Amino acid sequence: MKSKITSYFLPVCTGTKPKAVSVAACFFAAFFSLLSTSAFAQNGKTTAGSDNVLYAELAKAPHKAVARTNPLATDPDAIAAGRKLFGMHCAECHGETAEGGHGSKKGPSLRAQEVQEATPGTLFWVLTNGVVRRGMPVWSKLPDAQRWQLVAFVKSLGTGS
Amino acid sequence: MTANHSILRRMAYKASLASPFVVLLLIIVSIPAAAQESPYFVTYDHYLEEPGSLEVEYFSTFGTQRGGNDFHSYWAEFEYGATAWWTTELYLDGQTTFGESTLFTGFRWENRIRLLKGEHIINPVLYAEYEQISEADKIIKEVEGHDVEEDHAVPNADSSHGHNHELELKLLLSSTHNGWNFAINPLAVKNLTGGDPWEFGYAIGASRPLALKASANRCNFCRENFIAGIEMYGGLGDRYSFGLPETSHYLAPVVAWNLPSDWTIRLSPGFGLNDNSHRFLLRWGLSHEFPGFGGAIARMFGGH
Numbered sequence: 194m195k196s197k198i199t200s201y202f203l204p205v206c207t208g209t210k211p212k213a214v215s216v217a218a219c220f221f222a223a224f225f226s227l228l229s230t231s232a233f234a235q236n237g238k239t240t241a242g243s244d245n246v247l248y249a250e251l252a253k254a255p256h257k258a259v260a261r262t263n264p265l266a267t268d269p270d271a272i273a274a275g276r277k278l279f280g281m282h283c284a285e286c287h288g289e290t291a292e293g294g295h296g297s298k299k300g301p302s303l304r305a306q307e308v309q310e311a312t313p314g315t316l317f318w319v320l321t322n323g324v325v326r327r328g329m330p331v332w333s334k335l336p337d338a339q340r341w342q343l344v345a346f347v348k349s350l351g352t353g354s
Numbered sequence: 355m356t357a358n359h360s361i362l363r364r365m366a367y368k369a370s371l372a373s374p375f376v377v378l379l380l381i382i383v384s385i386p387a388a389a390q391e392s393p394y395f396v397t398y399d400h401y402l403e404e405p406g407s408l409e410v411e412y413f414s415t416f417g418t419q420r421g422g423n424d425f426h427s428y429w430a431e432f433e434y435g436a437t438a439w440w441t442t443e444l445y446l447d448g449q450t451t452f453g454e455s456t457l458f459t460g461f462r463w464e465n466r467i468r469l470l471k472g473e474h475i476i477n478p479v480l481y482a483e484y485e486q487i488s489e490a491d492k493i494i495k496e497v498e499g500h501d502v503e504e505d506h507a508v509p510n511a512d513s514s515h516g517h518n519h520e521l522e523l524k525l526l527l528s529s530t531h532n533g534w535n536f537a538i539n540p541l542a543v544k545n546l547t548g549g550d551p552w553e554f555g556y557a558i559g560a561s562r563p564l565a566l567k568a569s570a571n572r573c574n575f576c577r578e579n580f581i582a583g584i585e586m587y588g589g590l591g592d593r594y595s596f597g598l599p600e601t602s603h604y605l606a607p608v609v610a611w612n613l614p615s616d617w618t619i620r621l622s623p624g625f626g627l628n629d630n631s632h633r634f635l636l637r638w639g640l641s642h643e644f645p646g647f648g649g650a651i652a653r654m655f656g657g658h
Contacts, residue, residue: 265567273570281614282390285404285645322472325438333473334390334401336533336566339578 244293247327248307254318261314263348265341275346278339282332291350300329303347316344391618392535393610395637396496396587397559399537400477400528402466403435406648411641413620415493418634422507425451427459427492431641434648439468449492454510460487460517462495466526473530481524481539489516494635496522497589498543499553500601502630519546533566535559535583540590551592555601559585561608572614581610588627602631616643 265271279291286300287293293302320340323331332340392399395413403409411431418424427449435441445462464483490513492506521544528537539557561583569576585608589601606624624635
């Protein structure tokens with residue numbers, strides 16, 4: 194999938210212009226080529242049934258991760274702190290009520306049965322590793338404790354609205 | 355009466371100077387949302403911009419200069435998360451050398467691509483940057499080859515005539531464990547205009563939030579909003595004379611204050627480690643993240 198802009202830069206890239214111009218043109222050609230590829234990938238993300246593909250990621254968690262328990266499960270502040278963190282980092286894609294986002298940044302509902310039935314360890318693993326090829330970033334930049342607080346909040350949601 | 359007028363005029367003048375800062379401060383502490391940005395100025399960790407988010411950043415460096423005039427360099431960054439594995443960024447550089455002039459010194463276009471899907475013990479990210487900058491550029495975003503303090507002593511009137519097209523490649527290796535982030539960035543630079551050899555450099559950083567658990571309430575001054583660390587960066591010569599001598603090296607404590615309003619404030623005093631280095635570099639920066647920027651642009655053009 195080659196964009197019009199890529200087509201514009203490619204002849205200059207392979208042409209006999211001064212070296213610096215050629216290199217710059219190659220750089221731009223590669224950039225727009227990547228951008229069009231990424232736009233395609235993002236469009237693919239929002240097709241019907243893509244939520245199921247994302248939920249399927251939960252099944253990929255290794256046994257060791259699945260078995261982990263939330264060390265903050267009994268912390269009385271964990272859910273409130275998780276709610277705050279959710280509003281700051283997750284609501285943009287998953288919606289304010291965690292029922293799923295809309296438009297180009299659609300994240301799946303976290304109230305879905307697949308998520309609510311997943312173990313805390315599984316949710317922690319997905320948060321840590323992301324689903325990078327499908328738009329979910331790696332969240333290991335949040336310390337472990339904050340990711341467990343997020344898990345506590347998500348598990349507290351239940352499947353109701 | 356005249357004295358009162360004079361006092362009032364002075365107060366009005368002071369208020370006019372202070373009001374933009376007050377407004378900025380109010381904006382910073384009041385808008386809801388949040389960033390979790392690293393405190394580094396030179397080193398990169400493996401975390402990319404969230405997909406569809408735009409981060410607008412302003413950075414400054416004040417540098418002392420032996421054999422020339424001190425300077426204040428600055429740059430703006432527009433960092434966009436194209437996907438969860440690719441971040442692209444545009445830099446606009448400038449500098450003011452005291453007693454000389456103020457210059458726009460060029461632009462840089464940076465791309466970071468995450469190489470592995472999930473989180474690993476060491477996470478590699480490929481970094482490629484194209485630079486079109488004048489020799490008067492002083493932002494010192496990296497040290498490469500045999501970069502030394504003396505390079506920046508050349509008056510703006512002379513250095514602004516030389517222009518470089520450079521390709522810069524870095525391998526960003528980063529790991530986060532128990533709240534600590536450790537990052538190592540080896541770099542290689544090729545000047546595309548001249549016959550200069552490949553030049554090399556490095557940056558190393560370590561940082562940690564002051565608290566690992568988030569507090570239950572929204573707060574500006576909570577310990578978890580502050581990330582402190584240290585970074586070290588310098589040159590490694592070129593392909594004909596590789597090594598630590600005859601180049602400059604810096605050590606700089608760094609701190610970032612991530613506000614719940616999606617603003618981040620960074621500060622870093624840097625110290626030259628040898629005679630080839632600037633004695634002191636004071637860096638500061640302010641950035642703001644616009645989540646959903648990509649979606650807003652898509653909607654503007656009729657997308658979803």
